[in-house]
Amino acid sequence: MVAVRELVSNLKKLSVIEARANEVRVQIIKHSKKIDESKALIERTKSVIDQSHQALREQKKLVDRLELDSSGLREKELEVKQRGKTIKKQAEYNAIEKELDAIAKQLRETENSLEVAWHDLDHETKKSASIEAKQGASAETLTQSIKDTDDLKAADERTLTEILAEKIDIAKNVPEDWMKRYEQMIKSVPNPIVPVSSESCSSCYYSIVAKDFTRLKRSEIMVCRNCYRLIYLDREEEADALNAQF
Numbered sequence: 606m607v608a609v610r611e612l613v614s615n616l617k618k619l620s621v622i623e624a625r626a627n628e629v630r631v632q633i634i635k636h637s638k639k640i641d642e643s644k645a646l647i648e649r650t651k652s653v654i655d656q657s658h659q660a661l662r663e664q665k666k667l668v669d670r671l672e673l674d675s676s677g678l679r680e681k682e683l684e685v686k687q688r689g690k691t692i693k694k695q696a697e698y699n700a701i702e703k704e705l706d707a708i709a710k711q712l713r714e715t716e717n718s719l720e721v722a723w724h725d726l727d728h729e730t731k732k733s734a735s736i737e738a739k740q741g742a743s744a745e746t747l748t749q750s751i752k753d754t755d756d757l758k759a760a761d762e763r764t765l766t767e768i769l770a771e772k773i774d775i776a777k778n779v780p781e782d783w784m785k786r787y788e789q790m791i792k793s794v795p796n797p798i799v800p801v802s803s804e805s806c807s808s809c810y811y812s813i814v815a816k817d818f819t820r821l822k823r824s825e826i827m828v829c830r831n832c833y834r835l836i837y838l839d840r841e842e843e844a845d846a847l848n849a850q851f
């Protein structure tokens with residue numbers, strides 16, 4: 606009698622422990638997910654910064670190229686002017702004038718583009734600094750969040766280890782065959798051991814046949830023929846349930 610009551614109590618404890626373990630497992634999974642998400646977001650901040658650096662580099666390249674073009678045109682202008690000094694014929698002079706006009710036009714265009722490019726570079730530099738500051742701060746917050754979540758996860762993992770140790774301790778007092786039945790049931794239901802109520806399984810309401818009920822009255826644990834949960838008779842609960850019917 607005492608043995609059965611102890612068995613029932615231990616199996617119930619095990620299902621409570623299992624529920625706690627599952628809650629902690631869910632938390633651990635949530636923490637891991639949050640850490641992964643934060644890591645992905647940090648990668649994104651890096652890529653946003655990289656993109657802005659790339660845009661800045663491109664803009665600098667454009668300015669450099671236009672500056673080079675501009676000084677090249679100025680050199681060419683000087684060289685043509687130099688050449689102009691040595692000529693004698695009008696036709697040659699006209700050709701030089703034409704060439705100088707073309708260079709001047711090109712130079713004006715290049716310098717206009719350069720002015721725009723400088724302006725854009727200035728804008729891009731400010732924009733890049735702002736992006737870097739903003740993304741950097743965001744990455745810092747995320748890094749801290751990962752650290753905090755990691756701590757929570759580690760604490761939950763310790764709790765889980767404790768819970769599982771508790772489970773092993775209790776399982777030591779449960780006969781192996783009952784442990785097997787219990788383990789099989791706990792995989793599919795959170796309450797593998799339930800009391801009988803009004804001569805039925807209190808979980809699936811399957812009516813217990815008279816012969817089985819007699820066995821239960823002798824303080825046995827049985828397997829419900831319908832839902833396969835472990836069922837036991839708690840005399841006080843059963844008396845309450847029967848009284849409630851009247």
Ligand SMILES: [Zn+2]
Nearest residue numbers: 806809829832
């Ligand atoms: Zn049942």
